Amino acid sequence: MISVVLLGAGNVATHLYKAFMNAENVSITQWYNRTRASISSYANEVDITDSLEELKEADLYIIAISDDNIAEFSTELPFTNRFVVHTSGSVAMHDIDKKNKIGVFYPLQTFSKDADINFAEVPICIEVYDKEDLQLLKDLVKAVGCKPHKITTEQRQTLHLAAVFVNNFTNQLYRIGHEICETKNIEFNILHPLIEETAKKIQGMSPFMAQTGPAKRNDKKTIKRQLKLIEKEEHESIYKLLTSSIKRTHGFNSTRINKTTKNSK
Incomplete structure (x- = not known):
């Protein structure tokens, strides 16, 4: 049985708590958060505390807090020579105070x-x-129930960067698509099957091979028509940037893309 103390109460910590509670060989010894109210609803299930001085002994201490606070927080732990890990994709392992044994436990997922x-x-x-x-x-x-992936700090930080592109940036594009639909009273969920098929497709082929659309075809007339439909300057800039990137990737010269005004012939 592996005994664990959770440190933090954000999205990652909450999902780890649920996963550990459902695991046969894991025992959550304690759950700490600076604000006790954030975890008070779990008080009947696990020992909770808002005091570092009350932390109990365990096999592993998991710091699941904001990246910027990990280093300083690790110095505040009132013990030495225990095993402490963080869950960040971008923070170096060595940012954890060396008074304890250190490591990283990074679940690569959006929570x-x-x-x-x-x-x-x-x-x-x-x-x-x-x-x-x-x-x-x-x-x-x-x-x-997972498969462990032993990687270096550089590999983990690179994975996190890639994750920002495929998750955070992609989600922002979903938001823009949602906003564009709303301007014409179109239900965004009409696009759900397309979103699901796009994600499914790259599980069987490379993103390069899966690419479709006007930029990949260098369909200049369609690109100009779509630019005329765009109402926000920010959306126009993103459209042009991504269109140029796709064109370069697929062998077309990335000439400047101008927005054709509605008065143009």
Whole structure:
């Protein structure tokens, strides 16, 4: 049985709590957060605290807080020579105070508190400073039904960068598409099958091969017509930037894309 203390109460911590509670070989010894009210609803299920001085002994302490606060928070832990990891994709492992054994337990997924996650489908990237600590993290990953991926700090940070492109930036494009639909009273959910098929398609072929659309075909007339439909300057800039990127990727000269005014012939 692996005993764990959770430190933090954000999206990642909340989903880890649920995953560990459902794992047969994991015991949540304690859940800490600076604001007790954030985890008070779990008080009947697990020991909670808002005091670092009250932290209990466990096999592993998981820091699941905002990236900017990890380094300073790790210095505040009132113990030494215990195993402490963080869950960040971008923060270096060595940002954790060296008074403890250090590592990384990074679930590569987008987390929202109200959205259910099947942890068996979540890649978990692990990293340790001392090789002797690696097996514990592997066992914890397997306990929640996942496959462990041992990677370096540089690989993890690069994965996180790639994740920003394929998740955060893509979601912003969804938001823009939603906004464009709203301007003409179109239901955004009409696009849901397209979104799902696009995500499904790249599981069987490379994104390069999966690319479609006017930019990939260098369909200049369609591009000009769509630019005329765009009402916001910000959306126009994004359309032009991505169109130029796709054209370059697929071998077309990326000449300047001008917006054709409605009075143009």
